[in-house]
Amino acid sequence: MTDFTPLRSVLYLPSSNERALEKAKTIACDALILDLEDAVAPDAKPAAREAAAAAVASGDYGRRTVTIRVNGIGTEWHEADLTAASQAGPAAIVVPKVDSAAQVVHLVDMMEKAGAPDHTRLWAMVETPEAIFNAREIAAASPRLQALVLGTNDLVKELYAEHVPGRAPIVPSLHTVLLAGRAAGIAVIDGVYNDVKDADGFLAECEQGRQMGFDGKTLIHPGQVEGANAAFAPSAQAVEDAEGLIAAFEAGKGAGVVTYNGKMVENLHVESARRTLSIHESIRALSAE
Structure with missing residues (x-):
């Protein structure tokens, strides 16, 4: 059999939350995104950066794929985040709002100059209209790019669309990114489901994602892990x-x-x-x- 890294359940965690980082060692998710971006307040970002690097270095997360999401290109924290994450050597560095192949090339160059080990890959978040139009070029831009991650909340916002069951307003965009990822031979991970109390809606969206061909789903709560693991695993x-x-x-x-x-x-x-x-x-x- 060919080597395969399960990415059924990819859980976001705020790196500023020490308790969450500790609890994650026992959560049965396939992958973790240690977040330095949306989930972390501006004044907490330097400490969160250090905590994420320490978590990666600890080796306490077993076979889970541990990644770090940095702040986006053009923000005041981006370069320091990318340098620290590269030196920490996670399985991947997740970068939000990647809009072009040129940005992928630039990010990879920065990672390599910062000393990122060979095993540290890049995950590009696709979450803007520009990124959808450029998805094929983004996906093929570098051998270091391992996955495309849908940022569906931002995409819905950018389109002036609405969150509705079945996601009809963004299904064409989802398909476009899937086509790009499959053409490039890389993983494609679905976006989050916002209502953590709506188990039926979440499971329906997991089923939709599996049927479409996604490798797994990004999650915002540990309670979503079991459902995603079941949905994206062969019966x-x-x-x-x-x-x-x-x-x-x-x-x-x-x-x-x-x-x-x-x-x-x-x-x-x-x-x-x-x-x-x-x-x-x-x-x-x-x-x-």
């Missing part, structure tokens, strides 16, 4: 079908048309089945930690 039936399809294909090699459960099996179906099993095995390994 037991899907795993069984993938195993059966691959077995039928292997057994029928050289015999002309191969079928499984009455349906014709081609190479593309086998590739999808193998991806399903790769995801399943990676999730099982993560859960065993």
